[in-house]
Amino acid sequence: MAxxxxxxxxxxxxxxxxxxxxxxEVALGYTEAMALDEATRCLNCKHSPxxxxxxxxxxxxxxxxKTAQGEFEEAYQIIAxxxxxxxxxxxxxxxxxxxxxxxxxxIKGEPVGIGRLERYVADRHIDNVKEKPVKPEPNGHKVAVIxxxxxxxxxxxxxxxxxxxxxxxxxxxTPGGVLVYGIPEFRLPKAIVKKEIDGLKELGVTIRTNMxxxxxxxxxxxxxxxxxxxxxxxxGAGLPMFMHIPGENLKGVYSANEYLTRVNLMKxxxxxxxxxxxxxxxxxxxxxxxxxxxxxxxxxxxxxxEVYIVYRRSEEELPARxxxxxxxxxxxxxxxxxxxxxxxxxxxxxxxTGMECLEMKLGEPDDSGRRRxxxxxxxxxxxxxxxxxxxxxxxxxxxxxxxxxxxxxQKWGGIIAEEPSGKxxxxxxxxxxxxxxxxxxxxxxxxxGKCAARAIDxxxxxxx
Amino acid sequence: xxxxLKKVNLNPTVTLMEIxxxxxxxxxxxxxxxxxxxxxxxxxxxxxxxxxxxSKGSINIIFQIVGATTELLNLKQEGDSLQDLxxxxxxxxxxxxxxxxxxxxxxxxxxxxxxxxxxLHEQGTVVHAVVGFKTKDLVIxxxxxxxxSDRMIMMTDDGSYGDKGLVxxxxxxxxxxxxxxDEVIAIGPVIMMKFVSLLTKQYNIKTxxxxxxIMIDGTGMxxxxxxxxxxxxxxxCVDGPDFDGHQVNFDEAMQRGVMxxxxxxxxxxxxxxxxxxxxx
Numbered sequence: 254m255a256x257x258x259x260x261x262x263x264x265x266x267x268x269x270x271x272x273x274x275x276x277x278e279v280a281l282g283y284t285e286a287m288a289l290d291e292a293t294r295c296l297n298c299k300h301s302p303x304x305x306x307x308x309x310x311x312x313x314x315x316x317x318x319k320t321a322q323g324e325f326e327e328a329y330q331i332i333a334x335x336x337x338x339x340x341x342x343x344x345x346x347x348x349x350x351x352x353x354x355x356x357x358x359x360i361k362g363e364p365v366g367i368g369r370l371e372r373y374v375a376d377r378h379i380d381n382v383k384e385k386p387v388k389p390e391p392n393g394h395k396v397a398v399i400x401x402x403x404x405x406x407x408x409x410x411x412x413x414x415x416x417x418x419x420x421x422x423x424x425x426x427t428p429g430g431v432l433v434y435g436i437p438e439f440r441l442p443k444a445i446v447k448k449e450i451d452g453l454k455e456l457g458v459t460i461r462t463n464m465x466x467x468x469x470x471x472x473x474x475x476x477x478x479x480x481x482x483x484x485x486x487x488x489g490a491g492l493p494m495f496m497h498i499p500g501e502n503l504k505g506v507y508s509a510n511e512y513l514t515r516v517n518l519m520k521x522x523x524x525x526x527x528x529x530x531x532x533x534x535x536x537x538x539x540x541x542x543x544x545x546x547x548x549x550x551x552x553x554x555x556x557x558x559e560v561y562i563v564y565r566r567s568e569e570e571l572p573a574r575x576x577x578x579x580x581x582x583x584x585x586x587x588x589x590x591x592x593x594x595x596x597x598x599x600x601x602x603x604x605x606t607g608m609e610c611l612e613m614k615l616g617e618p619d620d621s622g623r624r625r626x627x628x629x630x631x632x633x634x635x636x637x638x639x640x641x642x643x644x645x646x647x648x649x650x651x652x653x654x655x656x657x658x659x660x661x662x663q664k665w666g667g668i669i670a671e672e673p674s675g676k677x678x679x680x681x682x683x684x685x686x687x688x689x690x691x692x693x694x695x696x697x698x699x700x701x702g703k704c705a706a707r708a709i710d711x712x713x714x715x716x717x
Numbered sequence: 718x719x720x721x722l723k724k725v726n727l728n729p730t731v732t733l734m735e736i737x738x739x740x741x742x743x744x745x746x747x748x749x750x751x752x753x754x755x756x757x758x759x760x761x762x763x764x765x766x767x768x769x770x771x772s773k774g775s776i777n778i779i780f781q782i783v784g785a786t787t788e789l790l791n792l793k794q795e796g797d798s799l800q801d802l803x804x805x806x807x808x809x810x811x812x813x814x815x816x817x818x819x820x821x822x823x824x825x826x827x828x829x830x831x832x833x834x835x836x837l838h839e840q841g842t843v844v845h846a847v848v849g850f851k852t853k854d855l856v857i858x859x860x861x862x863x864x865x866s867d868r869m870i871m872m873t874d875d876g877s878y879g880d881k882g883l884v885x886x887x888x889x890x891x892x893x894x895x896x897x898x899d900e901v902i903a904i905g906p907v908i909m910m911k912f913v914s915l916l917t918k919q920y921n922i923k924t925x926x927x928x929x930x931i932m933i934d935g936t937g938m939x940x941x942x943x944x945x946x947x948x949x950x951x952x953x954c955v956d957g958p959d960f961d962g963h964q965v966n967f968d969e970a971m972q973r974g975v976m977x978x979x980x981x982x983x984x985x986x987x988x989x990x991x992x993x994x995x996x997x
Contacts, residue, residue, distance in 0.1 A: 424803070424934070424936050425934060426754060426761070426800070426801040426803070434938075462801070463801050463802060463803035464740075464803070465803060465804075465806065465936055468744065468804065468805060468806055468936075469740050469741070469744065469803070469804070469805075470740065491934075491936070491937065491938040492937055492938065493938070493939065493940045495940070495950065497950070501950065502943055502944070502945055502950060502969055502973070504972060504973060504976045507940075507941075508939060508940040508941075510938055510939050510940065511933065511939035511940055511941045514933055514934065514938070514939050515933065519760060519761070519933065520758075525758055526758045526759075526760075527758060527759050527760040527785055527786055527984060528760040528761075528933075529760075529977040529980040529981070529984075531976075602972060603969060603972040603973075650936065650937055650938070651937075652936065652937070652955070
């Protein structure tokens with residue numbers, strides 16, 4: 254008999270006023286009892302809409318059933334068949350708009366806590382299972398993967414499982430892409446990412462860091478001189494956007510990419526590392542997505558007294574996950590909604606002293622379906638801040654495009670790739686993730702990596 | 718990986734290192750840079766490729782000890798390795814079609830100016846080198862510049878070597894004597910590049926400067942190195958590091974360059990103290 258409780262088992266979390274002073278993980282994870290109880294809420298319904306709701310099509314009812322029976326490792330193995338990064342997805346996937354959105358239990362009450370269960374079985378696997386995966390029989394084919402973010406890691410993992418000799422090329426000194434430079438420690442501990450990557454290495458994947466493809470080696474050289482038969486480009490959307498308003502080059506204005514990279518990749522929050530970051534008292538973060546929430550919560554943890562989210566639409570339109578917005582509010586982040594910066598003010602030393610904003614109101618829906626913000630005439634006001642963080646989006650890095658002849662891209666820089674194979678305008682070259690779609694989510698990038706792996710396999714190893 | 722093959726102290730605060738880096742050596746062009754980390758907790762710092770040997774698979778870097786990271790780097794010896802090294806990054810210096818060029822180098826900036834002068838010389842461009850240092854003890858790369866230039870003028874601020882004065886004084890003298898250049902390439906402290914650019918503007922000579930902004934990734938990802946050029950924001954790492962000196966907002970670049978000075982000084986102090994303790 255299923256557990257008919259209308260509510261999910263709540264996720265234990267650090268107290269907001271404690272956690273906003275440290276970088277340890279906010280959500281603490283289910284206990285075994287909670288996991289067992291939550292898993293019994295699944296009805297194991299016949300049509301299983303959750304599977305189609307998952308971009309990598311994990312057999313969710315099967316893993317939840319195994320969890321309910323206390324067979325946690327079996328549950329993990331079911332997830333691992335379709336996902337290369339279970340412990341990561343259990344933490345950062347927007348389940349509320351995917352698998353959990355379509356869960357039958359959500360019709361009346363809350364859906365099954367699929368993400369929380371995924372995290373539980375993945376963490377339990379990492380903690381308890383020490384034997385290494387068996388390396389598959391090599392099939393003699395070599396594939397290069399550019400970028401070690403979620404798309405690249407997934408593509409590499411899936412190909413390695415099929416026996417391919419895979420090399421990942423990463424531009425930074427640590428693999429993981431946005432999982433290490435972007436998403437903060439308190440949301441996704443870097444030790445977890447490292448373990449997932451170590452798992453790929455055990456499968457036989459080679460990772461070469463400090464390799465900027467297009468500079469160190471070109472895509473064409475990988476194909477012609479280094480013996481790779483196919484290439485997957487998962488180089489992400491790493492180029493920060495700015496608003497092009499006066500004062501953006503003042504000292505104390507950061508792109509969210511820079512701020513988060515200093516904090517996460519370079520560990521500027523720790524006193525034993527060499528990378529500096531500004532000690533701020535009053536911080537304005539411009540933007541309303543997950544990246545904006547991450548930047549604001551980092552600033553708070555670094556000791557800023559007041560941290561503002563400045564967003565030009567209303568709460569309803571905030572692109573960030575509801576959970577992240579909630580967490581940010583609990584931690585004392587102040588939301589200045591329906592406001593748009595018009596210029597940043599500075600002193601003689603060019604240090605930021607404030608940000609002039611214009612109040613907005615919402616008009617008719619625009620192309621994105623969200624109500625268009627309209628300036629309120631004469632409503633300028635100044636928010637006194639010493640730091641401004643621009644979190645208004647990113648676009649793909651043009652380096653690969655500009656160094657790879659015949660690789661077609663959209664006007665805004667995204668690589669043009671067929672769905673779902675990821676085939677580009679160039680033979681043997683595939684692409685997926687943010688490099689194709691522009692900034693999106695970890696799981697969508699993983700889905701693209703997975704599909705490309707399948708297409709590459711079909712090209713290089715066609716079934717007899 | 719990234720083994721230090723040779724280390725030479727060029728002057729009390731400037732060091733040359735030859736590093737084993739075949740992939741970088743195969744691709745590097747004058748004007749490009751690398752980013753390195755000395756150790757696992759280290760920051761990423763950009764340094765220009767001062768020279769490269771494609772057949773040997775090595776590159777040279779030349780750095781001045783200004784902060785904690787360069788101090789730590791300088792503690793490394795021949796046979797030691799760097800934690801990380803990535804490159805070549807940035808757009809190579811434009812040298813095509815230049816017939817006669819004045820290369821102006823200031824202090825450790827000469828390390829960046831030298832490979833460009835060398836390339837120009839090798840392609841048959843007439844090179845006039847104007848190099849300036851604070852004082853005689855700080856002079857670097859004198860023989861190297863001598864070899865690759867048709868005319869070389871050595872300047873020191875205090876007159877202890879070469880002529881007394883600033884590089885702008887020497888350049889002005891050349892221009893007033895009727896020398897005509899297709900281009901002036903000025904590399905050194907931001908303040909020097911600013912005044913060279915102001916000078917050449919009066920003579921209407923195209924001037925290229927190399928901007929050594931603070932960087933993290935060096936691939937266009939963070940935007941830390943941004944500067945204003947002709948009213949537009951550019952990233953030194955991917956749009957540069959070379960820019961039109963008559964368009965660069967040098968005052969802003971100077972301010973952005975010292976953003977972390979307090980932090981750097983404290984770190985430098987800490988490293989020195991640790992080193993002193995270890996030596997004891």
